Structures are given as C-alpha cells and as structure tokens.
Amino acid sequence: MNAANSEGSVSAGSDSPAGAGSEGGRHDPEASADDGDQEHRPKKKQRSFWKELPILIGIALVLALLIKTFLVQAFSIPSDSMQNTLQQGDRVLVDKLTPWFGSEPERGEVVVFNDPAGWLDGEPTLEPNPVQRVLGWIGLMPSADEKDLIKRVVGVAGDTVECKGTGPLEVNGKALNEESYVYPGNTPCTVDDTGGQFKVTVPEGKIWVMGDHRQNSLDSRYHQNDKNDGMVPVGKVVGRAIVVAWPPTRWSTLPVPDTFDQNLSAAAPGALGLAGAVPLVLWRRRRLLVAEGPRVSGTGTAG
Template identity: 40%
Template sequence: MSSDRSGEPADVIPGDGPPSGAEAAGRRWHRQRGQRSETSLLRELPVLLLVAFVLALVVKTFFAQAFFIPSGSMEQTLHGCPGCTGDRVLVNKVPYWFGDPEPGDIVVFQGPDTWVPEVDVQEPDNWFTGALLWLGRTVGVAPPSEDDYVKRVIATGGQTVQCCDAEGRVTVDGQPLDEPYIYENTPLESRAFDAVTVPEGRLWVMGDHRSASADSRSHVGDRYSGTIAVDDVIGKAALIVWPINRFGTLDDPDIQHTEASSVAPSDTLSPAGSALPVGAGLVGALPVTVWHRRRRLRRTADR
C-alpha cells in the first residue's frame, strides 16, 4: 500500500514485490516437472528409435518399398533417363502374397546371375555408409542394387512368347499383344526372336523402352532362356511418388486380353488380404500408442 501526493492510497499492483512462499514453491515444482520430462524423454528416445527402425524393416520386408529408377529402360512409363529427374516408385509386395505376377504388371526383381547390370553402383566398404545406403534405398532416394531391375511381365509359366507377327508385334501363344506403352521400339528387321516356352515358376519380362532395355531378349541364350524366377520378384510397382508433378498410379493393362475370362482382376485381393495391411498398420502403431498413453498417465499423476 502506498499513497500519491494527495494522500490517497494507491492501488496495489498484483505480482509487485517478492513472490510469496506458495508462488515460489509452485515455480520450483514446475521447473522440477520440466526437468523430469526432459530426462524421461532422453531415456525413452533410444527405445523410440529402435521401434521406428524395426517398423521400417518390417514394412520394407513384407509390405512396401520405395525404389529409385536409375535407367531409361522403362521410358516413358518410368523416367530414369540421364539428365532427367529419376522417378521414385512405391513397390507393393502384398498382391504377390496371394498370387503370382500377371502379364502387364510392372515388377521390380532381383536379376539372375547371368544378367549384366544396367547401372554401376559402388557398394560401401564399411558398416556406417552401408547403413546409410540401406536407409536411402528404403525411402527410395539412393540407387538400387546392381542386381535390382524393373521391367514389365510379358509372359508367364507355360506360355510361349515370340516375335514377331506380320505387324511386328510380340505374340504369346500365337496371339499378338496389345502394348500401348511401347516407346522407341527396335527396328522391325532386328526385332525378331525365336519362340521361348516360359518354364513354370518363371517370367518373361521386357522394358517399355524396347530399343534401350537389356531384358529377357538379351539373355535368351543363358541357362534360363532369358526368364526370371517368380521367387526373385520383390514386388509390383504401383505408384510414382516423386517427382510430385508425376505423382500417380502405374497402369497394368490387360495385354493378353484375358480379363474377360477371369473371375476377378488379378490384383483384386480377398477380404482377408485387404485387411492384412490395415492389421499390420495397427500392430505397428501399438508401441507408439502405448508410449503416448504412458506419458499421459505420468502427466496426470504429476498433477
């Protein structure tokens, strides 16, 4: 309480002067609470990082993986040409839990040991750079392994593929394929290859950029007759995720005109198959949910 010149008492200014004992205790409590929260977060951070790493590994192994397109063998469907922005695609592994790749699918696969790499990739010589490269490949910002390829399925096990008919088209079991995606085909006089019957469990694959793709045609003389194993398929290229101006789904046309005789499209999943990715997402979110719940309960108890 103070007086002005007229002798009248002036209003007391709240908070003016030293804090009361209760205020000081409250400030100490808030400061200690903040320190406890920071210490708790530092203790839990390694666990959170480990959980994130394990979830990334599970998703990469079983569900989806991003891939960097390093070459132009799939132009214009996928950009990977020198001097342009290479596409990053999301490869879906779920469809091949329930069936094999179908003609028209764009697949990423590990090539046979008889295939010559389309790109040169310098593999790291120590664990740290190896881990960084693994992480980059997981999110699709680093070049894939030299053994990884992306092509389109043309024929499957038991089918006979050949080129060409009178119009220069590839045929499967004597029927010409409908291939609207072909870019810069090879000259007609150099396009032909002899009939190859694809063994069961294997695939005949070709690039959309026919004049720039070292695919099954280039390896027809190896012990696999140019085919690749279904078991070596990593997944189905489903979505261009980068660059943004090319964001969109990838088409898998019915190049053999078999859809009319099929009961359902090849990439249609059963109800159980559709539910599996959702279930996996719920399982993956469980550790994070538990952690948030523990923090909420701890804050409530502190109050």
C-alpha cells in the same frame, strides 16, 4: 474448554467426511498419516523429450524394417529401359506382401526382380555414403547392395511369346496393342539378330519380361543364352511396382494395360482334344441315325 472442544470437533469434521476413518466419531491417526504421506510424497517427474527421442527413433526404425521386409519397399529407377512409363530417377513403391500369400506375377504387371543370371554384370554401381546405407537398410532408400531390375511381364508359365518383323508382339497367337505403354517411336519388336526375333514358350515357374523402351532394353530377349534361357524365375521376383512415389510431379499408379484384359490364356491340350472330339462324335452319331433310319421303317411295315 467447551469452545476448544467445539473448534476441535469442527476441524476434524472438515478434515474428513463423517464416519470416514473413524469409529463413533473418533479421529483415526493412521488415516491422517496416509494423507500426510500423499501430500508430502514427491511427484514423479516426466521423462524429457530428449530422453524419449532415442526410444521413438528405435521404434520407428524397427517398424520401417518390418515394412520393408514384408510390406512395401522403395526402389530407384536406374535406366531408361522402361520409358515412358518410368523415367530414370523415379522412385517406385513395390508391393512385397502379395507374393507372401502365393500370388505369382501376371501378364502386364511391372515387377522388380533380383538379377537372375548376371544381367547386370559390367554395369557401373555407385558407392553409397553411410547415411544412404542406413536408409537403404531400413527401406527408406533403395539398397545399393541389391542388384535388381524392373521390367514388364509379358508371358507367364505356358505362354508362347513371339516377335516377327517389327511386330506386333503376340502372346499365344494373339496380337497385343501396346501403344499405351511402348516408348513413342519404338516398334513392339526389334529387327536384329541378337534376340529381337524370337518364339519362346515359358516353362513352369518362370516369366518372360520386356522393357517398355523396346529399342533400349536388355531384357529377356537378349539373355536367351543364359541358364534360364532368358526367363526370370518367379522366386527371383521381389514384388509388383504399384506407385511412382517420387518426384511428386510424377506421382501415378501402375495398372495393368487394357491390352492384357483379353483372353490370352494358352488352350490346354486336353481342352483342344475335347474341342476336336465333339464335332467328330456329332458327325458319327448323325451317320448312325441316317444308317438305321430305313431299317426301322422296313421292320415296322413288315410287322
């Protein structure tokens, strides 16, 4: 009996620490039952990869749709109007986030914009297959339903843009050196009667755009008879093209050319008036001083 009690005591002690689940060294049947339930409870099986895959794909599609809508979207270059900056078939990434914060296009930027007034009427469109439609909808491929164009911003609100002869192109009376981006062999301006020669002032809320391949671009110059006088409403701008992402051999950024770093801003009428008034005021002040000089001297002598 003593041996049995001793063995039983050792067994109980090895099952649980001293004082745990017992009072005064007595065995706690409820604690033993809990331990047994944990041992016999079946482990939860992990969900298989194939069951989780649809969830992962759904999350990826939602993220891609959000990115396309608010951040960045890919666009394909359909023509040669922006050579050599962009080649037909290039894929560019367009920043769509900046316009959400009220930023407007600036001179020199390459922008994508919705067709403002039937510029693409009569142009052939390719019918995408179902896969291309899905990829276009989530932003992984350009959407075939969107009629978009890509050009360089030359003039913004208040600017006077002018082409005389073969150039150079002038913005607010200042000539632009466009050798770094205008297609080799092209002149900055085109001598023709359909829009190559012009002088326009860009109204508020509009921009004036031109292609880098000047002799192969139906841009603002050739749509001056539309409802916007050839201008593109800022509200039609999708965003700024920032990177050539495809093909890999063409990867490059799209910075604003140095020629737009010069001060091209149009002088405001008030500033012009002030600049003209300053010399007049100074001249008048000098005349008064000269006229008053002898009278002061004579009075002093008399006194």
